[in-house]
Amino acid sequence: MNRHLSSLDFMQSFSTKLELALQNLTMAQYPPDARREMRKFSSSEVAALLDVSEAYIRQIVLKDKGPSPETTSNGRRMYTLEQILELRLMLGEKGRKKWMNPRRVDGEECQIIAVTNFKGGSSKTSTTIHLGHYLALKGYRVLAVDLDPQASLTSLHGTLPDFDPREDETLYAAIRFSDPKPTKSLVHKTHIAGFDVICAGLDLTEFETAVALEMRKNGGTSFLLRVSQALEQVADDYDVILMDSAPSLNFLTLSSLTAATGVVIPVPAHMLDVDSTGKFLELASSYMQILSEMGTSAQWDFAKFLVTKFEANDHPQANMTALMRQVFGEDLLLNMVAKSTAVADALTWKQSLYEVQRSRFSAPKTYDRAMESINAANAEIEKLLWAAWGRE
Structure with a gap:
């Protein structure tokens, strides 16, 4: 019995076609010149992440003691993850909340x-x-x-x-x-x-x-x-x-x-x-x-x-x-x-x-x-x- 389908041709053909299609899809989502960014977080989300009240976050902003968030047209304050980390490290230094900065300390292994x-x-x-x-x-x-x-x-x-x-x-x-x-x-x-x-x-x-x-x-x-x-x-x-x-x-x-x-x-x-x-x-x-x-x-x-x-x-x-x-x-x-x-x-x-x-x-x-x-x-x-x- 002569089988007509070459396993090598089949695998190579669709491997190439699928790889190209997925590359095109990825390029459409993230072009080479695009800079992928993490979304921003509202003050309520920041408060939840830091386990403090939203009012406390507002107080820090009003006193100019922390990073300056972006303010939207409707007055919402939006923070980048980098700013949240800055807030966390700043509050951790004050020591008002234990493990505000959760990073490991001496004696704790990775x-x-x-x-x-x-x-x-x-x-x-x-x-x-x-x-x-x-x-x-x-x-x-x-x-x-x-x-x-x-x-x-x-x-x-x-x-x-x-x-x-x-x-x-x-x-x-x-x-x-x-x-x-x-x-x-x-x-x-x-x-x-x-x-x-x-x-x-x-x-x-x-x-x-x-x-x-x-x-x-x-x-x-x-x-x-x-x-x-x-x-x-x-x-x-x-x-x-x-x-x-x-x-x-x-x-x-x-x-x-x-x-x-x-x-x-x-x-x-x-x-x-x-x-x-x-x-x-x-x-x-x-x-x-x-x-x-x-x-x-x-x-x-x-x-x-x-x-x-x-x-x-x-x-x-x-x-x-x-x-x-x-x-x-x-x-x-x-x-x-x-x-x-x-x-x-x-x-x-x-x-x-x-x-x-x-x-x-x-x-x-x-x-x-x-x-x-x-x-x-x-x-x-x-x-x-x-x-x-x-x-x-």
Whole structure:
């Protein structure tokens, strides 16, 4: 039988066509000469972020003791994120509110959190980006490391200056065994103050081959320390480092789990997702057992499961959540991230929910519910950071 369709032609043709179409879409959203900016925040939003009253914010402005906000035609005061950070640091120096400046102090180590699960579609990237932006808005210094060759987290930041995934610019350049680059050279500033990123690309897959060759030549488990050693080079510059893992349990994921001080495992409350998570835990356990027998193990401050894409009115999901609550107990976060068209819309615009003005949504209450859900889950994770630092 003569088959007429060439697999090579098919893959090459549509790979090229799709890449071009997506490039054109990205160029339309973020032209090369466009400067992507974080939205501005109203005085009520600033008060909520700083956990003070709006009247107190107005008082600071009237006394000319803080940054000067932009005043709109209808008299609203709007602040940039940089101005909010300036306010936070200024109020933190006065010491009127403990941890107004939440950045870590002497004796507190940089928290490195792996967001992982090998089930695709479990909201790993959405969890990472929303947690990262939440923490940056709260005043932390955050680095997000994209470890997924599909580079979803990278693409959410539009066109980053001086980044080409084909030009040796991913974390692989810092963790390869031959001629590694300094990790700092791979860090990119984003349009969000306090939020930096190390981008991803297809060359991350080369780590798997490199590890196999290294183990054949020298044996041992030194590859497990590659991510940890790379992140140590920049840890002093950040309070929190977030790693968005690939949907697989490979050498790179194992190395990231070894580097982590904490782990968050997003799990949609569906039978197939929960079953897949069970397989992930089983496989990870077998790997960890082997590594433990070889004298290598990962120690974490915390490891938590997070229910994502939750629909409260869906009875099968409620039942599955109850099952997870029974099995995981306190290791399942109390707050669940609701499934929302607002989140889907924001990600389509290559933005997190924190970047989009509420007025842009046709159904603002949908935005409110989604934001409430995400804030609650992120606040719970923030408490885990404080517990790891030994804060009250």
